[in-house]
Amino acid sequence: MEDLRYSPETLVFGADYNPDQWSKETWQEDIRLMKVAHVNLVTLPVFGWAQIEPREGFFEFDWLDEILELLHKNGINFNLATATATPPAWLVRKFPEILPVDFNGVRLEYGSRQSYCPSSPIFKEYTRKLASKMAERYGRHPGLKFWHISNEYGDHVSRCYCPSSSSDFRDWLSAKYATVDAINQAWETKVWGQRYSHMDEIEPPRRSMGPNNPSQLLDFERFSSDAMIELFLAEREVLRSITPNIPVTTNFMSICREIDYAKLASLEDLVTDDAYPDPSDPRHHIIASLNYSMMRSLKKDRPWLLLEQAPSAVSWRNVNVPKAPGQMRLMSYHALAHGSDGVMFFQWRQARSGTERFHSSMLGHTGEDSRIFREVSALGEELSQVGEIVGSLVKSKIGFLVDWDSRWAMRAEESLPSLAYDYMTQLLSWYEALFDINAQVDCVFVTEEFDKYETIFVPTLMMCDVATSRKLEKFVASGGKLVVGPFSGVVDANNGIHPGGGIFQNLLKATVEEPWPLASGENQKISIGEKTYLANTWTELLTSDADEVIAEYASGPLVGNPAVTLSNFGDGAAVYISCVLEKSALQSIFSTVLRVPSTPEHFAEFVTRSNANFDYEFVLNHSPEIVSLRVNRGFDILANREIAGGLRDLSGYGVIILKRARESASERQ
Ligand code: GAL
Numbered sequence: 001m002e003d004l005r006y007s008p009e010t011l012v013f014g015a016d017y018n019p020d021q022w023s024k025e026t027w028q029e030d031i032r033l034m035k036v037a038h039v040n041l042v043t044l045p046v047f048g049w050a051q052i053e054p055r056e057g058f059f060e061f062d063w064l065d066e067i068l069e070l071l072h073k074n075g076i077n078f079n080l081a082t083a084t085a086t087p088p089a090w091l092v093r094k095f096p097e098i099l100p101v102d103f104n105g106v107r108l109e110y111g112s113r114q115s116y117c118p119s120s121p122i123f124k125e126y127t128r129k130l131a132s133k134m135a136e137r138y139g140r141h142p143g144l145k146f147w148h149i150s151n152e153y154g155d156h157v158s159r160c161y162c163p164s165s166s167s168d169f170r171d172w173l174s175a176k177y178a179t180v181d182a183i184n185q186a187w188e189t190k191v192w193g194q195r196y197s198h199m200d201e202i203e204p205p206r207r208s209m210g211p212n213n214p215s216q217l218l219d220f221e222r223f224s225s226d227a228m229i230e231l232f233l234a235e236r237e238v239l240r241s242i243t244p245n246i247p248v249t250t251n252f253m254s255i256c257r258e259i260d261y262a263k264l265a266s267l268e269d270l271v272t273d274d275a276y277p278d279p280s281d282p283r284h285h286i287i288a289s290l291n292y293s294m295m296r297s298l299k300k301d302r303p304w305l306l307l308e309q310a311p312s313a314v315s316w317r318n319v320n321v322p323k324a325p326g327q328m329r330l331m332s333y334h335a336l337a338h339g340s341d342g343v344m345f346f347q348w349r350q351a352r353s354g355t356e357r358f359h360s361s362m363l364g365h366t367g368e369d370s371r372i373f374r375e376v377s378a379l380g381e382e383l384s385q386v387g388e389i390v391g392s393l394v395k396s397k398i399g400f401l402v403d404w405d406s407r408w409a410m411r412a413e414e415s416l417p418s419l420a421y422d423y424m425t426q427l428l429s430w431y432e433a434l435f436d437i438n439a440q441v442d443c444v445f446v447t448e449e450f451d452k453y454e455t456i457f458v459p460t461l462m463m464c465d466v467a468t469s470r471k472l473e474k475f476v477a478s479g480g481k482l483v484v485g486p487f488s489g490v491v492d493a494n495n496g497i498h499p500g501g502g503i504f505q506n507l508l509k510a511t512v513e514e515p516w517p518l519a520s521g522e523n524q525k526i527s528i529g530e531k532t533y534l535a536n537t538w539t540e541l542l543t544s545d546a547d548e549v550i551a552e553y554a555s556g557p558l559v560g561n562p563a564v565t566l567s568n569f570g571d572g573a574a575v576y577i578s579c580v581l582e583k584s585a586l587q588s589i590f591s592t593v594l595r596v597p598s599t600p601e602h603f604a605e606f607v608t609r610s611n612a613n614f615d616y617e618f619v620l621n622h623s624p625e626i627v628s629l630r631v632n633r634g635f636d637i638l639a640n641r642e643i644a645g646g647l648r649d650l651s652g653y654g655v656i657i658l659k660r661a662r663e664s665a666s667e668r669q
Helices: 024-036 062-073 089-094 121-138 163-177 180-187 214-242 261-265 284-298 327-337 371-385 404-409 423-436 466-477 583-594
Strands: 012-016 041-044 077-081 144-148 272-274 304-308 340-345 398-401 442-444 455-458 481-484 510-517 523-528 531-536 538-544 548-553 562-569 572-577 604-610 614-621 627-631 634-636 641-643 646-650 655-661
Touching (some): 012 371, 041 062, 041 340, 062 077, 121 214, 214 404, 284 327, 284 442, 304 327, 327 340, 327 604, 327 614, 404 423, 455 583, 466 481, 466 562, 466 572, 481 583
Parallel strands (some): 041 077, 272 304, 398 455, 455 481
Antiparallel strands (some): 510 538
16 A cells, blocks of 8 residues: 555644534534634535435535535545445435344434444445545545545444345354354364355354353454454555545444454554543543553554544533543643544534534533633644644653454453453553653554664563564564463464463463452452562463562462462563453563552653654643653744753643754663
8 A cells, every 4th residue: 555644744633514404504613613712624414425315326416515615615624435434324225224223133213423334335326425425525625635435434333143144244254254164163163063055055144142252252252353444445545546645444342352453453544533531530641641552553653643532521421520620721732742643623613403412512502711722722723833743753762562352352241250350450460550651662463573763662462473483483483572361372363272371371481370350349469579469350370480579479278389480481581460450560570570669649641752753741730730740851842942851740631742953862860
């Protein structure tokens, strides 16, 4: 695929725009206020299919022509959605089989959005037709900056169990395994007497009388992710053939489990994300930070773009807590710090009716004289002054492994030693411990080479195939430091157990004899030197001939057994942590591995974006309280003044961006 890039000249600022919900007088008002707010890019018409094609083959583009002209005349660019996110009612009524079917076999009714089965050949064909109409009509418009295919694949419907999905699933299996015997072998169908004699006997893992076959479940996860990627590719192909020079994206839903984003990102030109951290969650900044680290890591050679965030409250949680004054600004800089080339919102003008009438927007029901509009406009103004950061990137020598196969293998429907040991919870707890010792990480994926990293953290990797384990061995043998968490290397690519106690026995010099999950609320002690810490949720009975036992179990049935080990392997070393640990224990181990001081919990984050000439160090205070921080010297590009290094007070939700010429970049004093 040719390498197309979206390289804006300045930071992008804007929102989803739904002009079809408003009168033409309101459009004039929108343009006036967009200018006040410094909006330079809008997204439209995401849910516009039924307005564009109200009857089959009958297109009404006039309204879209007119608003695009108006935007362009006023210096506002746009990314055009192909408008395929929701099929019109006429299409669904003509072909009811487009509607998705859930796990229980229930066909879902029209009346919300995303009402399609990702494997429907009819739906796919109609999306291609619409994408081609859009590309032919607007592909040469000077205001068009990139294509936005569909919207948030996998939101609402990510797994469909209808006959089209069954048939595609079988095709997918045939392509992967060639014969039914190979499937029987991979899925070990002798267990519980599930042997198949013919491909046609295989169905998706719908609700059954008991637990479904784990290998079938894992393949169905992979297939379903691929089905959405295929749908994306069908539209991308049309757009590429008509507009070969316009970059293509589809907006992601942050760290989502539904789609393998590493795979999907490799097929688009620009990574865009919709991020909705919950301000009422005391750890929302940690979750956001992990998410943004992932977004910037999906394409490491270019910036990404925050395509949606809420100006204040959303409307889809049980309780939708608004962003406090100043918090939206800080949260926007958070994404910018991690390499986003702009900040966009859902949405420009708050809807008067419909599901999202209580969702905050840049311009709310009370108009321009409102807190939110004042805050977003001030941010727009401020960002227009700091466009020099555009194009710069965040780089790290520390990798943090994220893997969809393992996440899917640990799904709740599985028969596992403990469903309380959750993939995302484990990832977040390791990420949080690294965050607290100011270790910025890149996310890495098993398809990548690992050699540009000095240290790689693997919070958990239940599924590990031979190729990945060899890559990890090579990484350590050539001097890398590896830290592996519990329940890793347990199953192969087919979700069958690696015999003998895991695939990492050689590398870690440790064998897991028995997983030893802890009951709800149970803790056990581990000792590291003189200190004791608590393990919760998960422990393991390890047999180890490691070079060092870093920690032992100090209570419970595993007392005296190794809990954390270190093995020297070639020129490097691998640490294995066999249990879920409280944060202070992880911090102590991680800071020793990284040779950095262990720091008490804090709410500050330091991230550096760099280009050829300058480093831009973002210092972010995620708490509402003033914090006293040790900062480097540098030119604060937001305050427009030089700052001496040393202790400084940073206001609640405060941010500074310290610019330094690259050659003089100094260590934090
Ligand atoms: C996103 C979606 C938008 C809007 C937003 C509200 O998931 O892409 O269309 O619904 O949520 O928070």
